[in-house]
Amino acid sequence: MLPISYTNINNSRITRDGSSSRYRRLIPEYFRRIFHYPQMDIEYTFWIMFYLCFGPSRVYKVTSWHKQTKNQWARDDPAFAVILVFFMAIASLSYAITFHYLSFYHIIKTMFWAVFVDFISLGLVIATLGWWITNKFLRVSAHNHSVDQNVEWLYAFDIHCNSFFPLFIFLYVFQFFFLPILLSNSLFAIIFSNTLYFAGFSYYYYITFLGYSALPFLQHTKFFLYPIGLFLPCYILFIVMGKNPTLSVLGFYFN
Structure with missing residues (x-):
C-alpha cells in the first residue's frame, strides 16, 4: 500500500x-x-509619495538598486497604485458632496470617472505610448559587451503613477481647498487656476522625464519635456482670453 x-x-x-x-x-x-x-510595503510607498513632491530625483536613484536586487526596473509592489486609487476615491467623493451630487448614482459615477478614466484608463494609454516610443526610438542598441535591454511596460506604468501623484495634489487636493477663490471669474482666480493647472501638468512631464532618463540604455529622454514648452503659450493665452480651467473642468463633471 x-x-x-x-x-x-x-x-x-x-x-x-x-x-x-x-x-x-x-x-x-x-x-x-x-x-x-x-x-504591500506601505511605509516605502509613503516615502516615495513624499519625495515625489519635494525631491523627485531621489526616487529614481533607488531604481538601479531595485534592478540589482529584483532584476527588473518596475516595482513588484502595487501598494502605490492601490493607495493612490484610494486617495482619488476619497477626493472625488469630497467633490461630489461639495457640489451636492448626493445620490448614490452620481457619487459612484464621479468616483468611477476619476479612478477608472482619469487615472487608470488614461494611464494605460500613456504608459503604452511611452513604452512603445522609448523601445522604438530612444533605446540604445547593445554593444558586444553589454546586454540588450528593453523598457518594461510595467515600469512605464510606474512612471505614470509617480507622475500622477503630484498632479493629484495640485488638481484634486489644492484645487479643492481653494474652491472659494477659484470658482469666480475674477482676474486673480483666472491666473491662479491657470497656474495650478500649468504647474500640475508640467510637474507630471518633468517626473516622466526623470523616470525614463533613469534608464541607462535610453537616449534623448528630453523628448518628454517638450510638452511643457507647449503648455507655456497655452498658459499665457488662457489668461489673456480670461479662461478659467477650474470652472471648465468642474462644469464638465458637475454640470
Missing part, C-alpha cells in the same frame, strides 16, 4: 504545483499582491 499512497501524494503534489505555476503565469505577482495587503 505504501507505494500507492506515495504515488498518490506525488500526483496530488504535482497537480497542485502545476496549477500553482499556471496561476502564477496567468496572473503576475504585481496583480496577485493587490489582494494580499500584508505583502
